[in-house]
Amino acid sequence: MSDPRSAGPVRSAPPAAPAPPPADPVVEGSPAFAHASEAELSRILDFYEVRWEYEPHVFPILWNTDGDVLESFAPDFYLPDLDLYVEMTTLRQKLVRKKNRKLRRLRELYPDVRIKLFYARDFQALMLKYGRLALAEELSGSSGQVTPDRPYEELLAGPLEPSADDGDPGDPPPDPATAAPGAPAPATRRRRRRRSPVARPPVAAEVTER
Amino acid sequence: MRTPVDLHADVAEVLVSEDAIQARVRELGARISDDYRGKNLTLVSVLKGSLPFMADLMRAIDVPVRIDLMEVSSYGGTTTESSGLVRILKDLSASIAGEHVLLVEDIIDTGLTLNYLIRYLRGKNPASLRICTLLDKPARRLVEIPVDYTGFSIEDRFVVGYGLDYGELYRNLRFVGVLRPEVYSAGS
Numbered sequence: 001m002s003d004p005r006s007a008g009p010v011r012s013a014p015p016a017a018p019a020p021p022p023a024d025p026v027v028e029g030s031p032a033f034a035h036a037s038e039a040e041l042s043r044i045l046d047f048y049e050v051r052w053e054y055e056p057h058v059f060p061i062l063w064n065t066d067g068d069v070l071e072s073f074a075p076d077f078y079l080p081d082l083d084l085y086v087e088m089t090t091l092r093q094k095l096v097r098k099k100n101r102k103l104r105r106l107r108e109l110y111p112d113v114r115i116k117l118f119y120a121r122d123f124q125a126l127m128l129k130y131g132r133l134a135l136a137e138e139l140s141g142s143s144g145q146v147t148p149d150r151p152y153e154e155l156l157a158g159p160l161e162p163s164a165d166d167g168d169p170g171d172p173p174p175d176p177a178t179a180a181p182g183a184p185a186p187a188t189r190r191r192r193r194r195r196s197p198v199a200r201p202p203v204a205a206e207v208t209e210r
Numbered sequence: 211m212r213t214p215v216d217l218h219a220d221v222a223e224v225l226v227s228e229d230a231i232q233a234r235v236r237e238l239g240a241r242i243s244d245d246y247r248g249k250n251l252t253l254v255s256v257l258k259g260s261l262p263f264m265a266d267l268m269r270a271i272d273v274p275v276r277i278d279l280m281e282v283s284s285y286g287g288t289t290t291e292s293s294g295l296v297r298i299l300k301d302l303s304a305s306i307a308g309e310h311v312l313l314v315e316d317i318i319d320t321g322l323t324l325n326y327l328i329r330y331l332r333g334k335n336p337a338s339l340r341i342c343t344l345l346d347k348p349a350r351r352l353v354e355i356p357v358d359y360t361g362f363s364i365e366d367r368f369v370v371g372y373g374l375d376y377g378e379l380y381r382n383l384r385f386v387g388v389l390r391p392e393v394y395s396a397g398s
Contacts, residue, residue, distance in 0.1 A: 047285045048296050048322040050353070082353055116352060121366075125350065128368055128394055129319070130285050131377070 061105040085115040221387035228384040239270020257281040259316035262373040311336040317345040321353035
């Protein structure tokens with residue numbers, strides 16, 4: 001059997017079945033961001049004319065003995081001109097262990113892949129630099145999660161009560177035996193991700209460079 | 211009316227002292243003088259933060275040098291009033307074609323602004339283009355850009371002074387310091 005890793009990253013694709021529900025309206029050219037901080041970063045990259053792609057590649061990071069992919073990792077952004085992936089994780093530091101583990105695994109398996117992890121503190125520092133610290137505090141962690149009934153514009157108005165996990169498109173399917181009672185299944189979150197566009201606000205203000 | 215600010219009281223820690231800055235600027239000036247001897251050197255400063263560094267650095271260089279100033283817009287969030295793209299607010303006042311250009315920055319963190327400026331300046335056909343920065347925050351780098359002359363590599367903290375501002379203040383401090391967090395928390 002050939003090594004499944006040799007295939008490299010695979011393109012993101014919607015699940016074959018069941019068919020996804022009809023998509024919400026999306027601003028032309030704007031992907032459905034899972035978190036408002038991702039939308040904010042996309043706007044910063046746009047402002048500085050840095051090309052980006054949203055979750056274009058999925059990297060398998062764990063296989064069973066039959067070669068089936070058990071776990072994968074889809075970095076949030078790919079910056080083609082810089083050949084750099086960027087993963088945003090705006091959760092509180094103590095909750096990012098799982099993502100750190102995935103990142104370590106990715107780096108072991110794909111040493112040539114350049115990836116930058118943006119922690120909550122990095123995002124806050126970025127917002128502080130641009131005079132938008134208050135926004136960073138509102139958008140950090142689960143309070144920045146986008147849901148069908150809570151689009152990006154509403155997130156700017158105020159945070160929700162935080163929850164504990166932000167999920168990841170590369171997460172394995174949930175184990176019903178171990179899932180916390182009442183916890184949303186990753187599959188549900190993924191469908192939300194695809195259905196919940198965070199429309200990039202149209203334009204950004206400009207202020208004098210520091 | 212603006213609320214009075216006690217500049218020094220708002221600083222929690224002096225990260226780079228005035229003496230250390232001046233000593234390092236002299237070293238950089240000597241290196242740059244050696245590297246550019248016999249060449250047409252133009253220093254390009256990016257307003258506003260690099261003004262004090264530019265003023266000191268140009269006087270520490272002992273070869274003939276021209277200076278020019280640029281200003282670019284910075285990301286500032288949501289509005290409906292502008293194009294949403296970085297813009298040159300003040301362009302060079304003279305051609306740099308065939309000149310050896312040294313871009314003088316106050317601080318490099320993400321590298322996004324610098325990346326834009328480099329692309330812009332390369333389009334003006336200088337003989338060479340190098341980067342000099344007083345402060346470098348490599349931990350924050352998003353765009354990897356080789357820096358030719360670095361004053362100080364600093365840890366990932368929000369700094370003010372010696373040209374660097376918070377809310378347009380603190381630029382006139384003679385050192386680089388770390389603001390008390392309550393200053394920007396209150397301001398947010």
